[in-house]
Amino acid sequence: MTPAEYYQRDRRIHPPALTPDYKTSVARSPRFSLISLQGSMSEITGPTFGHGDISPIDNDLIKNYVHGGDPIGERIIVHGRVLDENARPVPNTLVEVWQANAGGRYRHKKDSYLAPIDPNFGGCGRTITDADGYYFFRTIKPGAYPWRNWVNNWRPAHIHVSVFGHAFCQRLITQLYFEGDPLIPLCPIVQTVPDAQAIDRLTAKLDMNAGVPLDSIAYRFDIVLRGRRSTMFENRLEGN
């Protein structure tokens, strides 16, 4: 018996391929419609990762690239759960993040922004969700940075987030924004998302209860991956 398929993706909450205000999309967007596939074995399976693939320090961006000191900037915790559309936790899945430093500069040979590189900050991390789908990172709040699109566009502070789920069709890359940032409504990349509520769900919420007193402030960010039809293996009459 083939394992269950996933719910079709609701394309109305995702950005379309062609978004002219985000100029780079113009030449990189397919013009033909996507061909819709029912999930076969190729889509409903996906890679698995274990703790042997990563190190315990990998989710601590304050410590995972120290070269003689701590990185500069606002110390934050980003935490939350990876869930599916059925509101069930997605356990044991790989979450990877990357970001600019407190000044808005990436440690990347192609980034030439004039803000300085922080010698103690790499800007990437990864972790695996626990049995409840829970994850956390410790990091520095990234700075906003300018980019070439219109003459003077600025990205709101953001962290790039990559998640696997348990099937290749659940694969997702998105970005985390911070509650209250006035650059969010001005950003052509944020605004590729056509649904205001969907943008709000990409905005991490200040979570004073989860911070570490006199050390770090916290933001909560839940990630939702595609859900799946229930299966006969679960022996449930109400399977959908």
Next chain:
Amino acid sequence: MTPVDARANRPQYLPESASQTAGPYVHIGLAPGAAGFQIFDRELGWDIAGPNAAGERIRVEGLVIDGTGSPVKDVLIEIWQANAAGLYAHPEAGGAVEDGFRGWGRVITDFETGEWGFDTVKPGPVRARGRMASGVAQRVRDSHPDWQGRAAEDNVPMAPHLNLWIVARGINIGLNTRMYFDDEAAANATDPVLNLIEWERRRATLIARRTVRDGKPVYRFDIRLQGEDETVFFDV
């Protein structure tokens, strides 16, 4: 009557998080060595098949080309494939794979030329779909004469293929496509996915060309994001 928004009408479900572009610095997170620094003990995705995998050792190479005809030099591609027996390295795949076979890989393009490439084994034909493993849906089907016998029809094996997922700056949501093999013409002719593509000439955009270099098979697969011979992409 006010039209009903399906999203408002499904309170028991959470909506999926919206996609955002991977951006120009995707390498920092997913391939930091390429960004120019060493941080992790182990980068992920460089060894797809492992040393124990059975089957023919192959190399796959190509370019991702944009709508102006230029190579895209900051793309990242992930690969998901079955082993030579047609099994995925996944608990629900219906069988075990060789020790060390992951079937998953991650490659980036050369920043100067846009060329990408990886080594793996050629996958075998993959079972597509059998009986739906969904309670009520399957029972509804089973109860109706129109559906009887269709399960067998759905179960035509898929021709050997690689599943690819492409992200980059300017790509707002990862693009899914498949790479098939030009030396599998008979299997390709009955492949249920290729046959789903109404425009027969577009099917050719998914078929890699086999050549031999230094005695080793190399498949060439150029992906065209837009323009003449735009690659077929899937909503999976």
